Amino acid sequence: MTAVGDMSETVIDRRAVISVLRRLRTPEGQADPFPLYEELRTMGDVVPAPWGGYFITGFDTCDQVLRGRNWIVPDFAWQERQRDTERWHAPATQEMSRTLSRLNAPAHTCQRRSLGNPFDRATVAGMQPEIEEHVARLLDALEDELRTAGTADFVGTVSEQLPIVTVGRWLGIPATDYAHILDFTHRQVHAQELLPTKSELAISEEATADMRAFFTDLVSSRRARPGNDVLSGWIRHWDGQLPGDRETADRMIYQLVMFLTIASLETTATLLSVAVWLLLDEPARWQWLRHHPEHVDDAVEEALRYDPPIHLNSRVAADDTVLAGVPIAKDTMVHVMYGAANHDPRRNADPHTYDILRKGTHLTFGGGAHYCLGAALARLEARMLLTALLKRFPTLRLASAPSYAPRMVFRRVTSMKVTA
Template identity: 30%
Template sequence: MTECVHTVGLLPTVREPGCPFDPPKELRQARAHGPISRYPFPGGHEGWLITGYDLVRSVLADSRFSSRKELMRHPLIDLGDMKIPPAPPGEFLLMDEPEHGRYRKLLTGKFTVRRMQLLTERVEQVTTEHLDAMEKAGPPVDLVIAFAKPIPTIMICDLLGVPYETRDSFQEHVDAIVSGVSEQDQLAGYVATQQYIAQLVAAKRANPTDDVLSDLTGTDLTDEELMGVGLLLLAAGLDTTANMLALGTFALLSNPAQWATLRARPEIADLAVEELLRYLSVAKTFQRTALEDVELGGQTIKAGTTVILSYNTANRDPERFDDPDTLDIQRQAVGHLAFGHGIHVCLGQQLARIEMRVALPALVKRFPTLRLDVAAEDVDLRPETADIFGVKSLPVTWNACP
């Protein structure tokens, strides 16, 4: 008797009203049917959706599954005969070995736990400056603009060596990419950011300073490769952390007992950050394509087949985490997949952790009466189609001192 395998329609593009932190219902239902479901891509490609923790983790560690961009398929759009191009030079997240390893090896030593911990004092300084500015301005504020976005922006600018006098225009270009109101705005922002980083690479070659980009000019990377690496570090280090800070604050404010616990016990910031990473999983999905026939979860994944890996359902898998849909910042959320797994695990994960471990407890301590300035259901969320989930804005207020 042939086993009946669940089939998921087009990936859901909305979350249920009143449940902004939970994966869309259709994904949760798919996982309830089992860790692997059929996924018919637009255009007719028969792919798979992986929603269970163990299977997602196994695919990420399996070299028989490729990360190459040109082997992927768009999960929502029928591209017809249009071919997806290979990843540009330097964007090694979408490459396999040995190309991936060549780039990553040059960067690994610059993102060690010890080196990132040395940046803690700088993160504390930047956090304090923005909390001071919030307090001086008084309520209400948009926490995205006042707090969540500037902290990782400044840190990634420090790492890349972006001059202070050009950071505002640099930020405008990046904003257009991640939150442009149209594809035209996003494309314009991407082109402008490319041009800026190209100029920055040229400047670092001429006059190296104490930053990662300058260090890389001493390697065999071409200018085009340096620009690609710079864009990748920017994308990985800015938008993800900014949304974790904003959405994480939203989640804590929506769970007053958890907010109170972090306020009373700032020493558990490490646990709180890992739990928020698990619970929110802002980088929701990634793809891999089978290079050969692979047996997975009782199914045969044919060579050339693309699988979608659902991080947010994997991190809510009840077979891996007890009571997974509950936010519990005292939980030992060890082994979550928010940063991925395997050779492509997030290179900047330690910096993201430090930023969150410093910023969130400091926010709670400075503004213990912080609360939403709009109804929770009126918080403007990013669409589910965005690469990184989060909030567009987070209006908050607090009891200011007279």
């Protein structure tokens, strides 16, 4: 019997799943989704989604999907077989489907090899002095705002700025363009949500046009005036790979620079905001870490586990298979829930407690062929920011709780007021 024929044996109250999903979209659910993930996980490691497909909630099961060769990302070939043509043919969705995150082998292998390891140990070490300078300037701005107004929005002043300054300088993008990049990144991400509405897809379509125009012009300008920067290196690589086919080469370069830029912004900014929030939420943690700075890396890892920047990602069954005892048919989409997996008590005891010394495990950077390229850089930015903050602002404290964008996939802290 095929996996399709066996699916009727799975019986879960559809209304209970819908109730959890509705509550996850509320401000309360955004602020603290983990009890709701726990509620979903009590239904099983593999929970049927109301619209078809499955939510994957358990750590080991999520890890199996992320690393398994019989699980692929929903690429163009898969999209063409779907009935929901409006969603998958939307311009914003199509644009992101050309990036590394939505490519399977051999296309993924080809693009991935062209990058090598963009953030290897030597590269990250070389970026450290410049990131230290970026942090110092941003904390100068934070100090000025605190002195003038008494409170400051940590997100707008620091955590959203550090990633764009870091990647912008790395790629040689002028600082005058940073605000524009952040703007279309925030708008484009709607297309990557779980169930985007028509209005959200329209917003993403407009943002995609802005994004395409910007990065196309960036590649053209750099081609006209190449240097020793990373982007110029990609241009030389793809010109060598595709001699006489500049149009295809430029398309490949555009996809790489666009993806690496926007993928490094909101995710890292969320990590920075969450790491600071979790420490300030219990002032004793802030003071303890000030006196034990050797555990800054542990604090970063626990922040990554506790509230990952991406709470959900999707994979597709490449063949009929069985997952945690549940038959899954070929082409069925499953939603890997990083946030739920990281809080699985079978993997991390007392998971809803933020414990700097936990030494726990998490799936925040994914796994397998699609493991996050920027993991080392994100960790470095978080380490350097926390280290400098702890030294410079010993009495820093929260003035208001974080506010979140209403999303289920990409977490974004939109505001977090601090005082000192």
